[in-house]
Amino acid sequence: MKRFENKVALVTGGSRGIGAAITKRLAVEGASVVLTYSKSREKGEAIAAEINASGGRALAIEADSADPHAVGHAVHKVVAEFGRIDILVNNAGLFMVKAFEEHTLEDYDQMMGINVKAVYAASLAAANHFSEGGRVITIGSNMADHAAGSDTTLYTMSKSALAGFTRGLARDLGKKGVTVNLVQPGPINTDMNPSDSDVADFLRSRMALSEYGTVEDIAGLVTFLASEEGKFITGTAITIDGGFNA
Numbered sequence: 001m002k003r004f005e006n007k008v009a010l011v012t013g014g015s016r017g018i019g020a021a022i023t024k025r026l027a028v029e030g031a032s033v034v035l036t037y038s039k040s041r042e043k044g045e046a047i048a049a050e051i052n053a054s055g056g057r058a059l060a061i062e063a064d065s066a067d068p069h070a071v072g073h074a075v076h077k078v079v080a081e082f083g084r085i086d087i088l089v090n091n092a093g094l095f096m097v098k099a100f101e102e103h104t105l106e107d108y109d110q111m112m113g114i115n116v117k118a119v120y121a122a123s124l125a126a127a128n129h130f131s132e133g134g135r136v137i138t139i140g141s142n143m144a145d146h147a148a149g150s151d152t153t154l155y156t157m158s159k160s161a162l163a164g165f166t167r168g169l170a171r172d173l174g175k176k177g178v179t180v181n182l183v184q185p186g187p188i189n190t191d192m193n194p195s196d197s198d199v200a201d202f203l204r205s206r207m208a209l210s211e212y213g214t215v216e217d218i219a220g221l222v223t224f225l226a227s228e229e230g231k232f233i234t235g236t237a238i239t240i241d242g243g244f245n246a
């Protein structure tokens with residue numbers, strides 16, 4: 001029996017990069033998976049079709065994480081379609097590099113809306129539907145603990161907020177047997193941060209392992225935390241960055 005047999009997972013921003021890898025890995029392990037997308041409809045539907053064609057069960061739905069109501073609706077749609085939700089992966093996020101003096105209040109609203117408010121909204125919507133063994137796993141960033149350079153103040157702040165949210169929610173949901181954890185990736189080879197970019201060599205020079213991670217590395221850690229083996233881990237942030245923050 002696969003370890004997520006009869007489990008239902010929602011992965012926000014699951015149509016590309018880390019989110020797509022998590023979606024596929026959970027499906028391989030037996031979970032029915034719903035992934036959200038905002039602009040990448042073709043990619044999202046292609047991933048769902050691939051999973052369904054291989055004997056799994058997947059659904060891609062549009063839900064822009066900039067709209068907290070859309071994120072909450074996505075959770076309710078999962079419950080309506082599958083009758084339950086067991087695993088919530090808050091993956092969707094926004095990255096911005098911009099001089100602080102050039103920031104606007106609109107930048108703040110956008111960054112905090114996607115990186116923090118959407119996580120809050122999805123978790124709030126799912127909280128009453130979890131049963132014992134439920135999981136909330138949020139994808140943050142190693143930059144929450146180490147501002148790697150200038151022009152990332154707003155991003156760093158948004159990711160730091162997730163640590164406090166994770167600790168508090170772990171207390172609130174622990175009485176229901178639900179775990180809540182934060183995964184903080186460092187340099188991962190994706191289309192948003194490719195290993196052959198102009199800054200890639202600099203990033204590698206700061207890492208203990210001197211090499212980018214893969215989306216499968218992150219998916220593997222998320223899968224572990226979602227599994228029975230991860231049942232005693234909660235309220236914590238796990239950094240997976242090749243030693244960037246060491």
